[in-house]
Structures are given as C-alpha cells and as structure tokens.
Amino acid sequence: MKSLCDIPQPAKKRLAELISLLETYSEEKVTSKKISELTGWTESKIRHDLWLTGYDKGISNGYSRKDLYEFLCRLFSLKDCTEPSEKVSDDAATLKQVPENFDAVHHRNLCIAGLSRLGAALLDENLTTGNMKFQIKAGFDTNLNRVEILRSTFPLYPAYEMEAIIRKEKIQYAILTVAAKDAQNMADRLIKAGIKGIVNMTNTVLTPFPGVKIENISIQNALKLVI
Amino acid sequence: MKSLCDIPQPAKKRLAELISLLETYSEEKVTSKKISELTGWTESKIRHDLWLTGYDKGISNGYSRKDLYEFLCRLFSLKDCTEPSEKVSDDAATLKQVPENFDAVHHRNLCIAGLSRLGAALLDENLTTGNMKFQIKAGFDTNLNRVEILRSTFPLYPAYEMEAIIRKEKIQYAILTVAAKDAQNMADRLIKAGIKGIVNMTNTVLTPFPGVKIENISIQNALKLVI
DNA sequence: CAATGTGAAACCATTCACAGCA
DNA sequence: TGCTGTGAATGGTTTCACATTG
Numbered sequence: 001m002k003s004l005c006d007i008p009q010p011a012k013k014r015l016a017e018l019i020s021l022l023e024t025y026s027e028e029k030v031t032s033k034k035i036s037e038l039t040g041w042t043e044s045k046i047r048h049d050l051w052l053t054g055y056d057k058g059i060s061n062g063y064s065r066k067d068l069y070e071f072l073c074r075l076f077s078l079k080d081c082t083e084p085s086e087k088v089s090d091d092a093a094t095l096k097q098v099p100e101n102f103d104a105v106h107h108r109n110l111c112i113a114g115l116s117r118l119g120a121a122l123l124d125e126n127l128t129t130g131n132m133k134f135q136i137k138a139g140f141d142t143n144l145n146r147v148e149i150l151r152s153t154f155p156l157y158p159a160y161e162m163e164a165i166i167r168k169e170k171i172q173y174a175i176l177t178v179a180a181k182d183a184q185n186m187a188d189r190l191i192k193a194g195i196k197g198i199v200n201m202t203n204t205v206l207t208p209f210p211g212v213k214i215e216n217i218s219i220q221n222a223l224k225l226v227i
Numbered sequence: 228m229k230s231l232c233d234i235p236q237p238a239k240k241r242l243a244e245l246i247s248l249l250e251t252y253s254e255e256k257v258t259s260k261k262i263s264e265l266t267g268w269t270e271s272k273i274r275h276d277l278w279l280t281g282y283d284k285g286i287s288n289g290y291s292r293k294d295l296y297e298f299l300c301r302l303f304s305l306k307d308c309t310e311p312s313e314k315v316s317d318d319a320a321t322l323k324q325v326p327e328n329f330d331a332v333h334h335r336n337l338c339i340a341g342l343s344r345l346g347a348a349l350l351d352e353n354l355t356t357g358n359m360k361f362q363i364k365a366g367f368d369t370n371l372n373r374v375e376i377l378r379s380t381f382p383l384y385p386a387y388e389m390e391a392i393i394r395k396e397k398i399q400y401a402i403l404t405v406a407a408k409d410a411q412n413m414a415d416r417l418i419k420a421g422i423k424g425i426v427n428m429t430n431t432v433l434t435p436f437p438g439v440k441i442e443n444i445s446i447q448n449a450l451k452l453v454i
Numbered sequence: 455c456a457a458t459g460t461g462a463a464a465c466c467a468t469t470c471a472c473a474g475c476a
Numbered sequence: 477t478g479c480t481g482t483g484a485a486t487g488g489t490t491t492c493a494c495a496t497t498g
Contacts, residue, residue: 004454010467016451017432017443024408024431031479040435044469051481060476060479076451108454121348122446129430129447132454173453175446181251197453199446203356204251205244208267213453216244217444219349219402219426220356224243224303226400226424226440227231227335227359237489258457271491278459287457287497 002054004075011049014041015072018049019130022069031062073130077106109171110134111195113162113186114178115141115150118201122175123152137169142182159186166193173197180204187214229281231302238276241268242299245276246357249296258289300357304333336398337361340389340413341405342368342377345428349402350379364396369409386413393420400424407431414441 004012021038022030032043050058055071057064110127112119119139127134141147142159150156157165165171174195178186183204190198197213200206203220231239248265249257259273277285282298284291337354339346346366354361366383368374374383384392392398401422405413410431417425424440427433430447 008467013448013452016448019451020407020430020445020448021432033479038434039432042469044471045467047480048468048482056481058480060474060481062479076454108450110450117348117351118345121344124344125446127447127450129451132451134450173450180247197450199449199453201446203247205248205266207265215449215452217446217449218247219352219428219444220354221240221243221247222426222442222444223335223337223354223361223400223424224246224356224359225240225442226426227303235489260457269491271493272489274458275460275490283459285458287455287459289457 002052004078007052011052014039014045014049015053016076018046019069019072019076022065022072023130025065028065029062030065030068034062070131073132076130077132104131106132108132108134108173109137109169110173110175111137111162111166111169111171112139112175112177113159113190114176114182115139115143115146115156116177116179119175119177120146120150122177123150134173137171138165140165162189163193166190166195171195173199175199175201177201229279231305234276234279238279241266241272241276242280243303245273246296246299246303249292249299250357252292255292256289257292257295261289297358300359303357304359331358333359335359335361335400336364336396337400337402338364338393338396338398339366339402339404340386340417341403341409341429342366342370342373342383343404343406346402346404347373347377349404350377361400364398365392367392389416390420393417393422398422400426402426402428404428 007015017039018035021035032046035041035046036043053072053075055068057067057071112122119141123136123139127136136154138154139150139152139156140159140162141156144158147156147158172195174190174197176183176187176190176198180203183200183202184206187198187200187206191209191212196211198206198215200214200216201218203218205216206214208214234242244266245262248262259270262268262273263270280299280302282295284294284298332355339349346368350363350366354363363381365381366377366379367386367389368383369386371385374385377383399422401417401424403410403414403417403425407430410427410429411433414425414427414433418436418439422439425433425442427441427443428445430445432443433441435441
C-alpha cells in the first residue's frame with residue numbers, strides 16, 4: 001500500500017468520495033464501469049486512481065466491494081503528511097502504521113468553533129466516515145448565552161477557554177462555523193493552539209499556514225458555482 | 228468582458244472566492260502580491276485568472292478594489308452556460324445581458340430540500356453574495372411535524388408538494404440537506420421538477436445529469452481530506 | 455520602479471491503447 | 477470475452493519570463 005501523501009489532490013478527493021459510495025453500494029462486486037455510471041467519472045480515471053493507491057486485487061472481473069472498501073478505509077485512516085514522502089521504498093515503516101484489524105475504529109478529536117445555528121446543527125451530526133470516527137470533544141462560542149443554553153453530549157465552552165481545552169483534550173481538527181468577519185482571527189487562534197486541520201464553513205478565504213490543512217466548504221461559494 | 232463559460236473550473240472557483248475576499252478588504256488598492264499573501268495562490272496565477280476574464284483595468288499600480296469587485300460581480304451575475312460559448316466574437320449579445328447598473332441585485336430562487344437540523348440551520352443564513360441574492364422560496368421535508376413546527380420567513384411544505392411548488396415559484400436552485408440514503412432519490416425529483424443547480428451537503432455522490440450543475444460540500448468528505 | 459498583461463514553457467492530470475488475466 | 481493494470485500520449489493548468497505601462 002502506498003501512502004496518501006503520494007496521491008495527487010484530485011485523485012485523493014475522488015477516492016474519499018468513493019469510500020462513501022461503497023458504503024451504500026449493495027452488490028458484492030463492483031466494476032469501474034458501474035462506478036463510472038454512478039459518479040460520472042471516466043472508467044480509466046477510476047482505474048488509474050486505484051492504480052495510484054497500489055490496490056491490485058481487482059484483476060479481470062471487477063473489484064470486491066468489501067475488500068476495496070476496507071483497503072480505502074485503511075489508506076485514509078493513516079495520518080497523512082503534508083509533504084510527499086521521500087523514503088518511497090521504505091515499505092516496512094509505512095506498513096507498521098497500517099492497522100492490522102480493520103474493525104478497529106480510528107478516533108480523531110474534533111471541535112466546533114462557533115455555535116450559531118449552523119454550528120449548533122453539527123452537534124448531532126454523525127461524523128463517522130469509513131472506519132474513522134471524528135469525535136466532537138468540545139464546542140466554542142464567544143456568546144456565553146449559547147454555551148449555556150445549548151445541549152449536547154460533549155461540553156461547550158466560552159471562546160476564551162479554547163486554547164486550554166484544545167491542548168488538554170488533544171484536539172487536532174476543527175470545524176469553523178463562526179461569522180465570516182471573525183473567521184481569520186479564530187483560525188489563527190486554532191492554529192496557534194495546535195489544530196492541524198480545519199474544515200472552513202465560513203464565506204472567508206483563510207490565509208494558509210504551513211502544516212495546517214484547510215478545506216473550504218462555503219455554501220455561498222458553492223452557490224456561485226452552480227449558477 | 229468574457230463569459231464565465233469560457234473560464235476553466237479551477238480559475239472560476241478562485242474568482243468566486245476572490246469576490247468574498249474583496250468584500251471584506253478594507254484598502255482602496257489591491258495588488259496580486261497582496262492577494263497572494265492572503266490566499267496562498269501565486270501572484271502569476273491571480274494575474275492569469277484575471278487575464279482569462281478579460282479584465283484589464285489594473286495596469287501597473289494594482290487594481291482598484293471597488294472596480295475589480297464590481298467587475299467580478301457582473302461576471303458572476305450572468306447566467307453561466309454548461310457548454311463553452313461557440314459564438315466567441317459575438318460580444319454585443321453577451322453585453323446585452325450585463326446589468327448596466329451594478330446596484331441592481333440579481334435574485335435567484337432557491338429551495339432547501341431536507342429540514343433536519345442542518346437544513347433548518349440554513350433558514351436564517353444570509354445567502355447574499357456579490358450582487359446576487361439567493362432568495363429561499365421554500366423548504367421541503369417528508370416529516371410533516373418539522374414542516375409544521377419550524378418557523379421561517381418563507382413557507383415550508385411537505386415533500387409531496389415539491390414538484391408543484393418548484394414549478395409555481397420558478398425555483399431553479401436547491402440546497403440538498405436530506406439524509407444520505409435519500410439524497411439520490413431527492414436529487415432525481417428536484418432535477419425532474421426543473422432544478423438547474425444543486426448544492427449537495429449530503430455524504431452521497433450524486434449521479435450527474437446533463438445541464439444540471441452540482442457542487443458537493445459534504446462535511447464528512449472534507450474531514451477525510453484534512454487528516 | 456513596481457506593478458500588470460501576455461504568450462510560451464513546464465508541469466500535472468486525464469485519457470488512451472493495449473497487454474495480461476480469469 | 478470482459479475486465480483490470482499500466483505506461484505512454486494527450487490535454488489542461490500553472491508557472492515563468494519579459495515587454496509594457498503609469
């Protein structure tokens with residue numbers, strides 16, 4: 001198995017989506033043709049993407065849904081690195097990180113920064129995907145009212161406690177749902193506190209920071225692109 | 228001014244984000260260097276993107292924030308076409324669609340399909356961006372309880388009325404926030420009813436349909452990519 | 455002189471074509 | 477025969493280099 005770091009971004013994004021697709025796929029065997037019909041990606045793109053991952057259990061009569069799904073989950077449950085791996089041939093070291101047992105769910109600690117209606121809506125979303133469970137450990141908001149009134153299965157804190165809680169709870173990922181005007185400032189604080197990945201749901205373009213991954217999923221921006 | 232249809236997707240996405248950036252930018256002049264610092268895009272990429280749009284008011288001492296912003300808004304407020312325009316030199320026809328008055332806000336009718344907590348959270352989001360106002364005309368859910376209990380400034384309907392209301396209210400765009408298992412079925416119904424663009428917030432990969440634009444902004448998928 | 459405008463060059467992603475396998 | 481695996485060819489995007497401008 002190759003490492004996610006060596007797979008270019010467009011392919012990585014499709015592979016992530018392929019996990020979701022396989023999760024709800026009902027048949028035992030799946031072919032690149034079938035995936036193509038369901039997603040609109042070309043057959044050759046799908047085969048090439050899988051080739052990039054090093055997967056080769058599909059010879060000549062399609063892929064086993066279960067085997068491919070578990071392979072991709074394992075690939076994504078490895079912690080990705082920002083830079084492409086230099087030690088390409090050092091397979092032993094890479095393999096050591098691969099969970100032997102697929103069923104072992106991989107937990108990642110997550111927080112929600114901003115508890116307006118959108119942020120609050122995430123409090124009961126199921127953020128399990130593949131064999132990874134993003135466990136929400138905390139929610140933050142500058143508005144003390146919200147922190148006290150909202151109910152959730154994990155604690156909510158005022159924003160001034162953010163840095164301390166992130167360190168204490170070893171939180172590495174954040175979903176940013178504050179107001180657009182506060183987004184950059186909040187992102188800076190999250191990064192300073194040690195957050196390594198941010199899902200940015202605000203309508204603000206964040207300034208990149210070395211070693212921190214950012215995914216933008218702004219509704220306003222998506223609307224501009226479907227016009 | 229060129230048409231959005233002739234601009235490749237990666238550039239289009241950056242230009243859409245640039246509108247948001249300029250909205251909160253405080254100084255009068257802005258350079259490609261400044262935009263590069265704020266976004267991480269290279270200077271040459273920014274200049275090249277603007278070249279693709281045909282914008283050329285920036286000679287030698289940066290861009291006027293206001294002028295560039297209004298130019299981009301006008302560009303995006305034109306209805307995009309799915310296929311690249313064939314009649315490239317027919318500028319007159321294109322220009323006729325350009326709003327003479329920038330202040331004229333362009334309304335687009337929108338609906339929310341699925342009123343679980345995430346969908347309901349969008350009921351009071353401000354979906355104005357650039358000079359475009361995405362006006363929510365309706366919300367739909369199969370659960371009658373939700374339809375009756377939730378309060379909003381626009382009407383909520385049971386899902387079986389969806390097709391009729393979309394036609395009656397001339398709704399062309401939809402935000403999809405149903406459960407993952409219902410996403411494809413709901414998307415098919417939206418498309419059959421005449422929807423031309425879908426912002427898909429579910430964790431389902433939708434099968435493409437000719438003439439319908441889809442933007443995927445799944446939180447689960449974004450989380451996989453920030454690992 | 456510090457900025458843009460612009461086409462050509464370099465780089466990267468996708469598609470193609472076909473060998474190899476059940 | 478119908479599928480995958482694979483590197484080479486193609487096509488699209490980004491970067492570069494420099495002429496041009498206020």
